[in-house]
Amino acid sequence: MGVMTVTASLPSWTRRSSDLSKHSAEVFAEAEDHPVTVTRRDGEALVLMSQREADGRARLLDFAAQLITVTLDDRGSLAERMSKAFPWMLALSPADRESCAQDLVDAARASFSTDQPHLAIAELTSWKETAAAVAAGLGSADVEWLDDDAAETVERP
Template identity: 85%
Template sequence: MSTADLRYRTRRSSDLSKHPAEVFAEAEDHPVTVTRRDGEDLVLMSQREADGRARLLNFAAQLITVTLDDEGSLGERMTKAFPWMLALSLSDRETCAQELVDAARASFATNQPHLAVAELTSWRETAAAIAAGLGHDDLEWLDLDDVQTVERP
């Protein structure tokens, strides 16, 4: 059994009618397959889980579009699908592109949409911060030898 298969639990439809709170609580943690004698099995999952899967499929569609283009580097092609990447430096665009592809592969291989979605969100927020002018100031680091302890009020 693969790791992806372990995320689904199976419950009978009678469990749903006899112990709904238990089945609903289980569905908040992971999708639950509800088996039925009189029809096709159903899957019960949280809206968060369904939204994550939808975002992953949308991301996959964008990645497929990028792979169909054969002009330029991966980072250059990705800026067409993700224009926010233009706020990143050239080297960061290449790093971002490769990390997004790697996260997508990991998400598909493990059936964990949040891996790709989190990576995409992280890079997009980084680009937004750079575009807003954040990160251009030199940081002033404290010298730990000069730190003085102050009494509590």
């Protein structure tokens, strides 16, 4: 069983390098769930993590760089500045751009403070897909609601 240490108030799992040879399947299974620090007597500690985790961290850093660029610009509202960094936001209505900008900043702050890249990446992906759907005309169709009294019951397949 790995030793859990606390660094910057976030959990970290540590294994000895000998565990890789003696219990490799167990260590690899742990690394699929969360990064594992592998300590070595003869060198610097290494971190073993899934490709998904590494990609999420890289995407979060890229997103952070874009947000920093947005914050350095002092011209226009947050939504206007964000639309420069993320041109797909221009497909959204002005009100949705405002919501999107604030949601992205809030999700980024949550990701940074909890070391959970998926929070910001999921929010970014969701808004980007919404913008793509709006651009494709999927958000402009009139919805026809059925009255409960007039609705026909459909049998289950």
